[in-house]
Amino acid sequence: MATRSEIQTYPPLAERPIKNTIVLFDVDGTLTPARLDASPEILLLLSQLRQKVAIGFVGGSDLPKQQEQLGDPLRVPVTSLFDFCFSENGLTAFKLGQPLPSNSFIKYIGEDNYKDLVKFVLHYIADLDIPIKRGTFVEFRNGMVNISPIGRNASNEERQEFERFDKERGVRREMVERLRERFGHLGLTFSIGGQISFDVFPTGWDKTYCLKHLEEDAKKEGGIEYTTIHFFGDKTMVGGNDYEIYEDPRTTGHSVKGPEDTIRELKEMFDL
Numbered sequence: 001m002a003t004r005s006e007i008q009t010y011p012p013l014a015e016r017p018i019k020n021t022i023v024l025f026d027v028d029g030t031l032t033p034a035r036l037d038a039s040p041e042i043l044l045l046l047s048q049l050r051q052k053v054a055i056g057f058v059g060g061s062d063l064p065k066q067q068e069q070l071g072d073p074l075r076v077p078v079t080s081l082f083d084f085c086f087s088e089n090g091l092t093a094f095k096l097g098q099p100l101p102s103n104s105f106i107k108y109i110g111e112d113n114y115k116d117l118v119k120f121v122l123h124y125i126a127d128l129d130i131p132i133k134r135g136t137f138v139e140f141r142n143g144m145v146n147i148s149p150i151g152r153n154a155s156n157e158e159r160q161e162f163e164r165f166d167k168e169r170g171v172r173r174e175m176v177e178r179l180r181e182r183f184g185h186l187g188l189t190f191s192i193g194g195q196i197s198f199d200v201f202p203t204g205w206d207k208t209y210c211l212k213h214l215e216e217d218a219k220k221e222g223g224i225e226y227t228t229i230h231f232f233g234d235k236t237m238v239g240g241n242d243y244e245i246y247e248d249p250r251t252t253g254h255s256v257k258g259p260e261d262t263i264r265e266l267k268e269m270f271d272l
């Protein structure tokens with residue numbers, strides 16, 4: 001396992017050996033198994049990669065969840081493990097442990113529209129015929145709403161069971177279609193990701209939102225213009241929550257099937 005000293009001593013961003021390059025990672029299904037902790041192997045590999053290039057994560061979850069998955073195995077702040085941390089697609093962001101400007105979903109949509117959305121979702125889920133339901137069907141975050149037909153309190157085994165059921169029945173896909181019909185006029189995007197849920201956020205507030213931070217940072221004194229931006233993600237298909245940044249012309253996308261795939265590609269690409 002990487003030690004505290006190994007994860008804190010790196011060349012300044014402007015002095016990384018591979019210039020003007022940053023590698024961004026999705027979290028669930030890319031750096032970690034879904035909702036589980038990162039392995040010691042991938043944490044050590046990220047530490048080695050950070051000696052060569054700038055690195056960052058961009059995830060739909062909030063910072064406490066990413067701390068749990070990425071930081072807790074090493075018992076350090078997750079903001080110390082990456083040069084850039086983009087939680088909630090970058091609505092909450094950090095550079096070298098310092099916060100960057102944030103934004104809010106509730107300011108965008110307004111309280112009345114938000115109440116209509118939640119009421120529609122809860123009625124829909126109440127009438128939904130699926131094998132099991134648990135709890136936390138709607139989770140409000142700073143930059144989005146996460147909706148889960150089965151509920152985010154489901155166990156790992158129940159999550160896997162629902163994922164198989166959803167692939168056969170298209171539960172999330174059909175629910176997203178209904179929501180697009182009802183709330184599409186609000187300028188919202190509905191993005192399926194992970195095993196059990198999908199995200200709702202203002203159009204343009206997908207994972208490409210984090211690229212705005214990189215562009216703004218490049219304009220500041222001492223900022224770096226990243227001419228090469230690699231992105232690793234597992235939900236890169238149309239409708240997946242990695243699709244927009246994976247296909248964005250500003251990035252070089254890498255589609256992976258899990259952390260082991262990510263490890264293999266990093267070792268090949270960067271001679272680690």
